[in-house]
Amino acid sequence: MRLFSCHTIARCxxxxxxxxxxxxxxxxxxxxxxxxxxxxxxxxxxxxxxxKHLALAQLAPQDKDVxxxxxxxxxxxxxxxxxxxxxxxxxxxSGGDAAMQxxxxxxxxxxxxxxxxDLLDIMNQLAANHATLHDMxxxxxxxxxxxxxxxxxxxxxxxxxxxxxxxxxxADALPPQDTIRIQFRLLAFFTEHRFRDAAYLTADxxxxxxxxxxxxEPADAQTVKxxxxxxxxxxxxxxxxxxxxx
Numbered sequence: 001m002r003l004f005s006c007h008t009i010a011r012c013x014x015x016x017x018x019x020x021x022x023x024x025x026x027x028x029x030x031x032x033x034x035x036x037x038x039x040x041x042x043x044x045x046x047x048x049x050x051x052k053h054l055a056l057a058q059l060a061p062q063d064k065d066v067x068x069x070x071x072x073x074x075x076x077x078x079x080x081x082x083x084x085x086x087x088x089x090x091x092x093x094s095g096g097d098a099a100m101q102x103x104x105x106x107x108x109x110x111x112x113x114x115x116x117x118d119l120l121d122i123m124n125q126l127a128a129n130h131a132t133l134h135d136m137x138x139x140x141x142x143x144x145x146x147x148x149x150x151x152x153x154x155x156x157x158x159x160x161x162x163x164x165x166x167x168x169x170x171a172d173a174l175p176p177q178d179t180i181r182i183q184f185r186l187l188a189f190f191t192e193h194r195f196r197d198a199a200y201l202t203a204d205x206x207x208x209x210x211x212x213x214x215x216x217e218p219a220d221a222q223t224v225k226x227x228x229x230x231x232x233x234x235x236x237x238x239x240x241x242x243x244x245x246x
Contacts, residue, residue: 045074047083047143048106051167052118055103057151058160059125068151075149082142086182087171088119089139092131100134104164107138107182109174114188123195133197136205138179139171180209180227187234196242203235 049070057067086109091100103126105119151159173179183206190199210227214220
């Protein structure tokens, strides 16, 4: 068997040292680049995030710090153009409290999706609080980050209540047909997630909204007919899934 010469072994050793040195340089270079990049970018909060955390801060004191941190982060962001945000205003009574209360949930207007993840979180918390819904309505407000939205460490409940009132004071109704089509999606959502009272309230509100539409012109009458047929279909599904019982 032929043995390697001393010269060959020496060359291999030098090559190994060079490879090791180059690898070390590469590691240091990657580390330096990572250091230059700094900390990961902070999460960007949208108007819907602010509304959601405002609601949950009111409904879920056990998670107060998480929600207040999100509200404060939104308030500190650089103000851009105000975002239009559709809102579902829910009137409810909680437990043995006779006073009517309000909470506001963000909802998406665009698209045909029947999923409302922010609303689902709020509805689940209302259920955990043994709240009873009494009415709902849809409005829209324009929101932008502002330092005045930051919540201080003291008098938190009063500040949150003022922020909600300020939010609704700037809100306007949506066009009737837009409201009806959002309510169709909400009706399917409440039915799918077994929120019985919310589903029946939504169905009643849609009936009232359709009845208030103009009927005089043939085109108007056709629109009303189509909307009524869609409501009948959704209401039929609702009654099968959530039968009405006294």
